[in-house]
Amino acid sequence: MKIAFRAVACILWMAWCAPLPNFAAVKDTAGFSHNVVVSVDPIASQVGMEILKRGGNAVDAAVATGFALAVTHPAAGNLGGGGFMLIYLAGKDGRLTSVDYREKAPEKSTPTMFLTNGEVDAKKSDIGYLVIGVPGTVRGFWEAWKRHGKLEWKTLVEPAMKLARDGFVVDEVLSRSLKEQARVMQEYKEFGRIYRKPDGAPYQPGDTMKLPDLAWTLQQIHDRGADGFYKGEVAKKLVAGIQAGGGIMTLKDLENYDAKVRTPLRSTYRGYEIVGMPPSSSGGTTTIQILNLLEGYDLSAMKRRDAKTIHLLAETMRIGFYNRAKYLGDTDFVKVDLPRLTSKEFIKPFREKISLERALKSSLLGADIITRGEGTETTHFSVVDADGNCVSNTYTLEQSYGGRVIAPGTGFLLNNEMHDFNISPGVTDTKGLIGTKPNLIEPGKRMLSAMSPIIVLKDGKPLLITGSPGGRTIINTVVQIIVNVLDFKMDIQAAIDEPRVHHQWMPDTLTMESKLADLQPALEAMGHNVRTGGAQGDAHSVLIKDGIKYPGVDHRIRGGAAGY
Ligand code: DON
Numbered sequence: 001m002k003i004a005f006r007a008v009a010c011i012l013w014m015a016w017c018a019p020l021p022n023f024a025a026v027k028d029t030a031g032f033s034h035n036v037v038v039s040v041d042p043i044a045s046q047v048g049m050e051i052l053k054r055g056g057n058a059v060d061a062a063v064a065t066g067f068a069l070a071v072t073h074p075a076a077g078n079l080g081g082g083g084f085m086l087i088y089l090a091g092k093d094g095r096l097t098s099v100d101y102r103e104k105a106p107e108k109s110t111p112t113m114f115l116t117n118g119e120v121d122a123k124k125s126d127i128g129y130l131v132i133g134v135p136g137t138v139r140g141f142w143e144a145w146k147r148h149g150k151l152e153w154k155t156l157v158e159p160a161m162k163l164a165r166d167g168f169v170v171d172e173v174l175s176r177s178l179k180e181q182a183r184v185m186q187e188y189k190e191f192g193r194i195y196r197k198p199d200g201a202p203y204q205p206g207d208t209m210k211l212p213d214l215a216w217t218l219q220q221i222h223d224r225g226a227d228g229f230y231k232g233e234v235a236k237k238l239v240a241g242i243q244a245g246g247g248i249m250t251l252k253d254l255e256n257y258d259a260k261v262r263t264p265l266r267s268t269y270r271g272y273e274i275v276g277m278p279p280s281s282s283g284g285t286t287t288i289q290i291l292n293l294l295e296g297y298d299l300s301a302m303k304r305r306d307a308k309t310i311h312l313l314a315e316t317m318r319i320g321f322y323n324r325a326k327y328l329g330d331t332d333f334v335k336v337d338l339p340r341l342t343s344k345e346f347i348k349p350f351r352e353k354i355s356l357e358r359a360l361k362s363s364l365l366g367a368d369i370i371t372r373g374e375g376t377e378t379t380h381f382s383v384v385d386a387d388g389n390c391v392s393n394t395y396t397l398e399q400s401y402g403g404r405v406i407a408p409g410t411g412f413l414l415n416n417e418m419h420d421f422n423i424s425p426g427v428t429d430t431k432g433l434i435g436t437k438p439n440l441i442e443p444g445k446r447m448l449s450a451m452s453p454i455i456v457l458k459d460g461k462p463l464l465i466t467g468s469p470g471g472r473t474i475i476n477t478v479v480q481i482i483v484n485v486l487d488f489k490m491d492i493q494a495a496i497d498e499p500r501v502h503h504q505w506m507p508d509t510l511t512m513e514s515k516l517a518d519l520q521p522a523l524e525a526m527g528h529n530v531r532t533g534g535a536q537g538d539a540h541s542v543l544i545k546d547g548i549k550y551p552g553v554d555h556r557i558r559g560g561a562a563g564y
Helices: 002-016 042-053 057-074 137-148 153-166 170-180 181-188 189-194 212-224 234-244 250-254 283-294 307-327 343-349 471-487 492-497 515-524
Strands: 038-039 080-089 095-101 259-261 265-269 271-277 378-384 388-396 454-458 462-466 510-512 531-533 541-545 548-552 560-563
Touching: 038 042, 038 057, 038 153, 038 541, 038 548, 042 153, 042 189, 042 378, 057 080, 057 137, 057 153, 057 212, 057 378, 080 137, 080 271, 080 454, 095 137, 095 189, 095 515, 137 153, 153 212, 170 250, 170 541, 181 462, 189 388, 212 259, 265 283, 271 283, 283 307, 283 343, 283 454, 283 471, 307 471, 307 510, 307 515, 378 462, 378 541, 388 454, 388 462, 454 471, 454 560, 492 548, 510 515, 515 531, 548 560
Parallel strands: 510 531
Antiparallel strands: 038 378, 038 560, 080 095, 080 388, 095 259, 265 271, 271 454, 378 388, 454 462, 462 541, 541 548
16 A cells, blocks of 8 residues: 555656746756756756866766765765766767666565565665665766766866865755655654754755765765775775665675666657667667657647647657566666667557547556656756767666665765665556566666666757656656757757656556646546646756757756856
């Protein structure tokens, strides 16, 4: 029952969360001719920009921005989580590469570790010590920097270290977000100790937040590189804290963690090239599938805010998510035929199932498998440098503030990513559980992610760098940004501001941002179960036109671009 609640609560988060700032009122920002960094947090974007000004490239700036977000945006910026970095390296022929730094299951994990008496045990699988995957962020940043960075490693870690040590000013967004954690801070004491003021009071806007333990951990990473995190004092404190809480991670898990350099997936959409992540992310595959379906329709002849358009988007999303649940898992462990799944041929028979008048029932598309909901906080940032190198990076702790666990002395939050696995083998139900094989827990395996950093190329050159948080909504957010730009010819800020919709096959529900509320009756008449309200995603993007880099700042949370 608890699991069902959690799944449904996650899906309904969009519909019921508190009202957010009026993002649509924000005007398009001017473009920059040299460099740009766009992220959820203006301080972190500025950190990235300073690195670019000092001669760093997009990868250097991305690493520095990522470390800074671990300080200033603790809900999702992280050292204790994982993610994906998609990279375009400018040059005569341009080159695409990526780093998969998704967390891994500890060696002692088992497929049934979250079950008690055969039932999913929410106490074990929601937050806390058992649900922590082996963190990937520091190793991922290290691998990206080692291969492609220009500046010294220390230079990239230093700004974050200073922010943690000397402090930064808490804004309204962070203050409110931490206050929402008050109840859980009572149980997870170290989380409460670190993220309340020394006198135990909550941080207010305008207060300075200093994070000495985090500064110490960053110092180890600064001095010793990734080994400063995965071996030595940080690793010892981390493992001691996790094991004291009943977790299973070991020093060996940390020492063995590797980030994988992967060849990005590539496909086409109306003459543009779509580049995304292969598994362990489902992002590239599912985005490509949805776009392959949409290619069969002349979207540019349709009105963007129209029930027919939203219906078509929902139908293609439904199919993409059905295939996601059916086929995808970590390809280091399970066989996934990616060329077939991303081919135009594969999708054709599915297009025949789409009616332009009537919603398909998800239960008819695949009665056997049902998906569960995911967390509500991740963060994406995009960087383009003066040479044309681009980074599209999404990383996460899974839920806001992850599993709420901080190992004493380390000062950083740990992820609760293990529940992105299918935690109930063979058991699927209508309440949100999925038990299909490709994404079952195995030691050392990476849990399937929806994170979708994307780069769109035109004539071989980057045009659009995008991505978003939002659990499964991520994929649909990036699909809509792509069609907003390519089909509906919106400028990047309009494409980001445009209200979004989401359908993930199961539950069979279409969620829409509230600006689309007037379309609800028409969509219901077509057979959709519609929920309206809340905000979807936070997609900090860049559009490059004639060499000018236009930031698309998403103001659904906060957002800031820095450039010149
Ligand atoms: O990797 C995933 O798909 C999820 N852990 C991401 C969670 C997420 O995006 C929550 N964010 N808003």
